[in-house]
Amino acid sequence: MVFSIFYMIAAEQADEKVRKVRGTLTVDHLRVSWNKGTTPYLSFFTKLMRPKLARYPPRMIRIPRPPESSYKEPIIAWLYYDAPFSTISGHTNVILDIPGGGFVAMDPRTNDDKLLAWCGKTGLPVLSLDYRKAPEYPYPYALNECYDVYHTLIATRGRCIGLSGAKQPRVIITGDSAGGNLATGVVLMVLQAAGSHTSKWPGQDTLPVPSGLILMYPGLDMNIGNWMTDEQMALIQDRGTRSTNKNILRRKSEDYYKLTPATPHPSDDEEDITSTSPQSTADGTSSNHSHSSGRPILPKIPSAELPSPEMAHRIHSRSNVAEQKASVVSSKPRLLKTRLAMSSMISYFNDRILTPEMMRAMIILYVGPHNRPDFSADFLLSPLLAPEALLADFPKTYFLTGERDPLVDDTVIMAGRLRQAKHNAFVNRKELGLLEKGEIFHEKDHVEVALIPGISHGFLQFVSIFPEGWNHIFRCARWMEETFAKEDREAREGTEWGNRSRHHKRAGTESSGDEDRPLEMSSLRLEKGSSPSRHRRGTRGRRRTTGRGEPDVRRQRSMVSLASEDDLLGRRMKGLAGGLMGMTENDD
Numbered sequence: 322m323v324f325s326i327f328y329m330i331a332a333e334q335a336d337e338k339v340r341k342v343r344g345t346l347t348v349d350h351l352r353v354s355w356n357k358g359t360t361p362y363l364s365f366f367t368k369l370m371r372p373k374l375a376r377y378p379p380r381m382i383r384i385p386r387p388p389e390s391s392y393k394e395p396i397i398a399w400l401y402y403d404a405p406f407s408t409i410s411g412h413t414n415v416i417l418d419i420p421g422g423g424f425v426a427m428d429p430r431t432n433d434d435k436l437l438a439w440c441g442k443t444g445l446p447v448l449s450l451d452y453r454k455a456p457e458y459p460y461p462y463a464l465n466e467c468y469d470v471y472h473t474l475i476a477t478r479g480r481c482i483g484l485s486g487a488k489q490p491r492v493i494i495t496g497d498s499a500g501g502n503l504a505t506g507v508v509l510m511v512l513q514a515a516g517s518h519t520s521k522w523p524g525q526d527t528l529p530v531p532s533g534l535i536l537m538y539p540g541l542d543m544n545i546g547n548w549m550t551d552e553q554m555a556l557i558q559d560r561g562t563r564s565t566n567k568n569i570l571r572r573k574s575e576d577y578y579k580l581t582p583a584t585p586h587p588s589d590d591e592e593d594i595t596s597t598s599p600q601s602t603a604d605g606t607s608s609n610h611s612h613s614s615g616r617p618i619l620p621k622i623p624s625a626e627l628p629s630p631e632m633a634h635r636i637h638s639r640s641n642v643a644e645q646k647a648s649v650v651s652s653k654p655r656l657l658k659t660r661l662a663m664s665s666m667i668s669y670f671n672d673r674i675l676t677p678e679m680m681r682a683m684i685i686l687y688v689g690p691h692n693r694p695d696f697s698a699d700f701l702l703s704p705l706l707a708p709e710a711l712l713a714d715f716p717k718t719y720f721l722t723g724e725r726d727p728l729v730d731d732t733v734i735m736a737g738r739l740r741q742a743k744h745n746a747f748v749n750r751k752e753l754g755l756l757e758k759g760e761i762f763h764e765k766d767h768v769e770v771a772l773i774p775g776i777s778h779g780f781l782q783f784v785s786i787f788p789e790g791w792n793h794i795f796r797c798a799r800w801m802e803e804t805f806a807k808e809d810r811e812a813r814e815g816t817e818w819g820n821r822s823r824h825h826k827r828a829g830t831e832s833s834g835d836e837d838r839p840l841e842m843s844s845l846r847l848e849k850g851s852s853p854s855r856h857r858r859g860t861r862g863r864r865r866t867t868g869r870g871e872p873d874v875r876r877q878r879s880m881v882s883l884a885s886e887d888d889l890l891g892r893r894m895k896g897l898a899g900g901l902m903g904m905t906e907n908d909d
Contacts, residue, residue: 346682348425348456355426358782370785371434375403375441379429379449384481387472396466399429400482401440401447409446410485414493414805415474416440417531418449419467419507421498421779423683425454432497434784435794442798448474448482452503459689464506464701471507475528491808493533493801498728498779499683501539505704505735508534512711533804534718535797538778541705541731543684544696545677546664553730554662556737565770566733568724572668665730675727675778705735712742719769719800721793723776736770743767771796 357363380402383395402409416439420432429436429449440447450470452463471492478486496504508531515527557566666677688694688702700707718739722732747762773780773793784790 346678348686351423352426355422356431358431367785374437377403382482384470384473386469387476390469392465396470397451399449399451401436401449403440403444406483409483412446412484413488413490414445415479415490416445416447416801417471417492417494418447419496419500419503420449421500424463424499424687425683435781438794439798442795443801446482456686456689460687460692460702464503467503467507468510472528491532491805493535493804494531495535496539497537497781499540501536502541502704504534504536505539505541506701508715509701509704509707509711512714530714531716532808534716536718536720537781538722538726538728539731540728541703541735543703545666545680553734557733559737562737565772568774569729569733666727669725669727672727672777705731709742712739713746715739717767717804721771723773723778723780725776726778728778736768739768740764
């Protein structure tokens with residue numbers, strides 16, 4: 322508490338002391354630092370400065386594991402609901418929050434400002450998880466916990482938190498910082514399970530995709546690198562998002578121009594525009610060597626001063642630049658050859674909230690001493706690596722990050738990948754004739770990005786001294802309401818369309834009743850010595866009844882689903898022949 326006041330008064334001197342401590346970071350340092358918001362003194366002052374957002378305090382509950390889980394311990398969670406608990410049964414929409422804390426610290430109570438605001442503004446139950454932390458529970462324990470909660474929430478139809486269970490609940494998942502990593506991982510696990518046919522049997526339902534996903538300054542790449550790749554820069558520089566990412570691009574340009582003040586700066590239109598078409602060589606073959614051309618047009622250099630061809634950068638003419646500009650006007654992000662650009666983690670190396678030393682410590686503690694993950698392929702650890710096939714099925718996603726956040730690259734790259742996957746899927750559906758010709762791709766139906774100027778990491782944790790943060794908390798609440806309202810409209814429109822189409826169906830007749838039913842093969846069990854004809858005569862005109870005299874409407878036991886036409890004919894002939902010969906199923 323005293324050091325926090327000292328930090329506010331003499332930040333530079335306090336920074337020196339903090340750097341010395343960060344040089345020998347331990348998990349205890351991280352936990353004491355990040356959990357201080359729950360200390361009695363800071364908690365008291367935070368409550369005094371917090372507006373009246375909700376009338377009812379949160380409740381701690383336990384969520385049981387689904388039967389399919391490998392773990393049996395229940396999961397602790399906090400339920401934020403601004404009404405008497407007896408009224409929660411009438412809800413069918415739920416917000417599932419996964420808090421951050423570098424995988425090692427912070428429980429839901431450190432996010433009271435945000436969670437109380439959401440439950441108060443939306444009136445919905447907000448379930449925030451107190452998942453078990455590393456290093457005691459390393460990867461992937463916390464991820465499996467979050468997935469199990471979502472599984473239980475859907476499988477019990479919300480009864481595990483007090484809902485009536487009359488209808489399957491719709492869920493929006495939210496996560497900040499490390500919680501954003503876990504929230505994205507849960508969605509990927511749901512999509513991966515839905516696409517895996519090896520783990521399902523007939524009649525088993527797959528988990529539905531969440532209605533929406535909110536990621537606040539998420540950490541989506543555990544493989545910390547110094548430099549941006551061409552593919553990553555292409556996603557950030559896409560013309561459709563250049564206005565959103567303009568300050569990010571300017572910052573990356575400044576990394577170079579601060580070192581060379583005399584170098585003229587290119588305009589925004591000229592910046593980083595290159596051709597992706599292969600250059601033809603003298604023998605007619607294609608050459609795809611990477612050359613940097615994202616710099617201003619240079620005067621022609623005499624050939625005597627040119628370096629060797631192996632080291633020289635290709636200089637394009639003005640006509641080539643015009644062609645390159647025209648080729649960039651495409652809805653799909655393209656591979657752009659760019660100047661050297663540093664990642665945001667290195668650009669904001671001296672960030673006071675999230676430093677490289679802290680990131681390194683969190684990753685080591687989260688992965689644990691016995692794991693050796695593939696940082697270049699494990700997309701549940703680094704969701705930024707998720708395959709496009711899964712990203713194309715992602716729910717609508719809202720990103721909220723500060724422009725000076727060391728993790729801002731994770732946000733803009735993931736948003737670019739989602740946008741690209743959704744657009745490619747849209748084009749494919751249109752080419753297959755599944756969409757109308759005049760239908761247009763609307764980016765905001767799939768991805769929204771809000772970058773807050775001049776703000777670093779974790780700004781929603783201290784809205785008491787950053788009042789503007791309340792606007793972003795309330796904006797998230799409105800986004801939740803709009804997402805659920807849109808689903809309600811789509812459900813009503815679908816129901817109305819189904820009712821209209823039902824009037825056009827052919828009226829059933831006596832002979833068409835069985836034709837409209839799914840094709841089935843029923844097996845007859847004949848008593849020994851009885852004939853099929855006698856069996857039919859004995860049952861004709863009678864309705865089978867139960868012991869109470871009520872008609873028995875149970876369907877006869879059917880065979881398994883038929884794999885092909887040949888199998889259908891074979892089973893049909895076998896069934897008829899078996900009946901004529903007095904055989905039963907048990908004779909097989």
